[in-house]
Amino acid sequence: MTRASLTEVLGPALRDGYAVAGLVCLGWEDARAFVAAAEAERAPVILQAGPGCRAHTPLPVLGAMFRYLADAAQVPVVLHLDHGRTVAEAEAAIAEGFTSVMFDGSALPLQDNIAQTARIVRLAHAAGVSCEGEIGFVGYDGGAVSDLTDPQDAARFAAETGVDAMAVAVGNVHLQQQASAGLDESAVAAIAAATGGRVPLVIHGGSGVPMDQRLRLARQSPICKFNIGTELRQAFGAALRQTLATHPQEFDRIAILRATHDPLVACARSVLAGLGSSGRA
Template sequence: MSLATLADVLQPALKGGYAVAGLVTLGWEDMRAFVAAAEAVNCAVILQAGPGCREHTPLPVLGRMFRHLAEAASVPVVAHLDHGYTYDECSEALDCGFTSLMFDGCRRPLAENIAQTRKIAELAHAAGISCEGEIGFVGYAEGEQSAGTDPEEAARFAAETGVDAMAISVGNVHLQQNKEGGLDEARIATIQALTNVPLVIHGGSGVPVEQRARLAKNTHICKYNIGTELRMVFGAALRDAVNADPSRFDRVSILKETHDPMVAATRHVLSALKG
């Protein structure tokens, strides 16, 4: 059994100078490909169930899917709740077998974010699992703009919540389809000088691969969330499979053709972070 907590995989990354990918899942096809790629590269992987995934598939089902894959895997696999917004949602994920809870209180006033995140961290730690918190709002491409993380607030947040990982806003953007952006390395350096917790970059698809790899090696960034980049590969493979034979209607045979392209693209993502 290779089921792991977030702390299990991020603490070695922090010490070893590499990062672990938090891969955004939407269904069985992509999560299975993600684990296959992690086994091929021989590295840990974090399977993430975000709000969109949970809207489509209930938490009890996702928990069983993640754990089924982890128990058969030869590498550590984390079952991670991404962007949980309430205590009850996080508590349900815990009951459903998740090994990591990410509570997103970044839109709340600082004191409230700290208090609520600490409550989730205490819930997680009492059950022997991990907690990720977020300080500083990460915006969206073609949408709401980011609010950069204040380093002093980050230091207070890390100290007072007891989180196992801290997501920060340092130029990263959700749903970015190109890699024309980049992270604010000066701000990252200031944050890590004031904290010792593993740092997390949401919206990792928009970060140039070279910068991902370099910062994974040389900073406290231990986790990159990758979603859009791999969803684009899945969509292209699915279109190719459908268009190759317009008379075909069996979705299982169609979806099988997404597996190899997804594994190949995921291996590329994972290899760049491995160090």
Template sequence: MTAVTLNEVLEPAMTEGYALAGLVVLGWEDAVAFVEAAENTGCPVILQAGPGCRAHTPIPVIGKMLRYLADQASVPVVCHLDHGYTLEDCVAGIDHGFSSVMFDGSRLPISENIELTARLAEKAHRADVSVEGEVGFVGYADGASSAFTDPAEASRFDRESGADAIAVSVGNVHLQTEKTDGIDFDALKAIEAVTSKPLVLHGGSGIPPEVRQRLAKESRVCKFNLGTELRQTFGSALRETLDENPRLFDRIEILKSVIPPMRASTEKIFQTITKI
């Protein structure tokens, strides 16, 4: 089937009380594993190309790769450009096959964030592409600290930006290598009270599976971005392959070995948060 928009998969999730996984793609092998896991479980999947991926593989290349996988898949696949820091990056994503783009204006004053997101949304929606925005700043485990989302700013963004989904900061943190129970449910409820759009939590790897499950069932959080824990699976599988086969040198054979463990880890994620 062809790629679907973020809106097409998040609206049912929000209505029916489950969530989807936005999975960070860094190459062919992990993308294949993610789609195979989605097909094995019957779950929609969101394949995400973030700044790191795009620095390694240009937008025209990664866009076509994700779109190819979506076209071959038997389940809905969203091809999502994650953390576009400029409108130019997001427009390039629209032009090269992405069915969803995220403009990250979280570091900007709220009025400028809304204005730029609205400009993008107007162009994206004409091309049948969804838009995710961000209010508040989600920090990094070994970097910049988070700034929690202001409910009043989230309310304005919800009404004025044209975004189809809103990423928020309520204790979630990027690049967490260990699970932490840092989600502030009261802060999340305050945001939910003044917004209507599907909500997104970046830094999903740091959120314990049971907390993700609770959020999926009891809140309007419909999308968890997950990268670090799957990169850990990739690294462990790669080291194991090389340790067990020290004379192995063929790139394709080495990298193919990570697909089964990546697929298994992804299926466990789907089983926790997605309606199967």
């Protein structure tokens, strides 16, 4: 298989009770490791290019890298623009072959969020691309405070935008470095009830969600995409520090970065298996 849209991987996940991992990429080393992990697990995977990644590496370079990895893979790979905030960003990603775009209008008033998200949904769908939106606001560990998703706002947002997936704030927080107390499952249930359980829900800040809760919600709720970044970056950083400590004379960046590959693959495989997506591709 090659490139897949978000709809193509989340539809089966919603139907069959598992979740797909949206893995946050910062460069070649992690993107390559994530696809290797997906192939080892026979799992679909979503490669995500967020604002930090795009600030470091131009979007055309990321698009070429993601396309190369997806086209060589034996499992479905989604090329996803994460936290896009303008129409221009969505248009640029679609032009570079991304198969999914997220518009983050969560800081906007509800009506403006709906209007702008609906516009990008129409743009994406016209190009055969999926679109994820966000209702409520997912905060940051030690930073901006979350604004929890109102179930009725979520129902209206889903109906009026036509999004293919909807990110919600139910106790999840970006950039958590260790597992938290977990998500508010009653809030998840209320959103599921309000939307009829038909809209794939997305958890940003998935690194803070305990592993057992990830799998339980993947099986028992419409949550079928978890974004995972921090725990993968921790695995990368730990491997890098270990290599520099044990090989202090090494200066070749390729040799240094090569040592991160196996630990990243192992960490990503654990994430994929923990969402019930192993063997689904």
